[in-house]
Amino acid sequence: MSIEPITGRYVTVDIAGAPRRIYFEEAGQGRPVLCLHTAGADTRQWRHLMNDAKITASNRLIAFDMPWHGKSLPPEGFETQEYLLTTEAYIETVLAVIDGLGLDRPVLAGCSMGGRIALQLAALHPDKFSGFIAIEASDFQPAWYDIDWFHRPDAHGGEMGAALVSANISPYAPNSERWNTLWMFMQSGPGVFRGDLSFYTKDDSLIARLGAIDTTRTPVHIIVGAYDLTCTPEDAARTAQAIPGATLAVMDELGHFPMSEHPEGFRPFFADALEKMPVSEAKAA
Template sequence: MDIAGRPHRVYVEEAGPRGEDAVPLLLLHTAGSDGRQWRDLLNDADITRHFRCIAFDMPWHGKSSPPAGWQEEDYRLTTRAYTGLVMAVARALRLDRPIVMGCSIGGRIVLDLAAEHAGELRGVIGLQGSAFTGSYYDLSVLHHPRIHGGEVCGAMVSGLIGPTAPEAAKWETLWHYMQGGPGVFRGDLHFYAEEGDLRGKLARIDTARCPVALLTGEFDYSCRPEDTRATAAAIPGARAVIMPGLGHFPMSENFAALKPHLLPVLEEMAARG
């Protein structure tokens, strides 16, 4: 497919019905990882019974390679490029007003999608979503010739996982980070911690046209509960839910604990038609 004027190959997985009654649910993974984070949701019968669940790997991530010529450039994700990517994928798959749900960087970009593309969406859900974070550690260590990139990426996010996460799910989440391409996590955080400040756009979001729900785990020092509450308070009609026991990766670290909070939100958005 074409993304910003360049040919790309984008890897997509999906589960659930594809008929007219199925509600498209487009899933956005976190910085530095890939669509495997949605493995439990894609296997959940209560969700896939009514929702066409679609997870794709962003270019440079997972099974989506960088575009030709990548060796001559530094990967840096921006708000404009990220929103353009999501809408390009939705249009390429001919999705009719999908619900878009993302986590971390995905939980941030859904706010821009709601502000810029409300008429093309049924609603947005931000897991660990807030309008601004800022940089709270030296990002250069994530791409340094004397530091093992995969191991330092896993180490950086290990403290963001909630204490209730099952051991197997915790370490699988970290393994995905350890497999990221050189500099990709750093490039994603250019959006998350530097360029992607969306506080100025929140007043433009009309939740009557595009509902907004923000679900945040209580154990997260990256997107803190108070950050999510402040973001929701700046969007009239937005919903904020703080989830006990969960951390920064609720869909992969402990989907069973996320599901009771998520399913009612999905059903409510789907019922809007």
């Protein structure tokens, strides 16, 4: 028997003027690191790092399920809504969770759409964070697929979404973690992956903001896997070049979900990224 050190709780915050019940998990102590999951998934993508004693010895990892994802419910009245994530709603959600949990300038670590919003926050709200780890993150890519495939009454969007994103998983990933990663997409609620992709594949507002990111105040480190077809190493390199002072690491044997698909392969890259982030200032008790 083994009981993991991860604890899960709920926080209710106001987003767009209405309460949202948000599920979050945490492990560790020390510098707060807020972790954002990819489109169509949830906090379980971060469980390996949250169970990594060397990482959590000096870092308090916190991950939350976005509304509509995982254990966070959709808003009241969702049954008549079309879920379409926007940059503004995503930013409001992340900031509301930081306030709700009382986090003091956490490092923000986001993957895929979480990495995209991390860079948006680096440009628009750097005062709320101490640094940014943007994983599989880039300025913008249009969809190379039709996002409407993933929400239709005659087929299972989750199974189709999982089959599509399997294209982004490295053949070096252990088979068990490949399938654990895909399971989250299979479980995703109807239309949620599509609604996330709408944000990810249509909003190109970050491109014009990259040059405004001040990495002397808040460092930005971008990590990308060579097997990522959605955010390729070229996409990530272009983005890093547009951010003065940003650093980039390319992982030759990983794909788009590195912390989930291949935890052992990703660990050194995440540890290195944390090394690049400022240590929290000591606060009076």
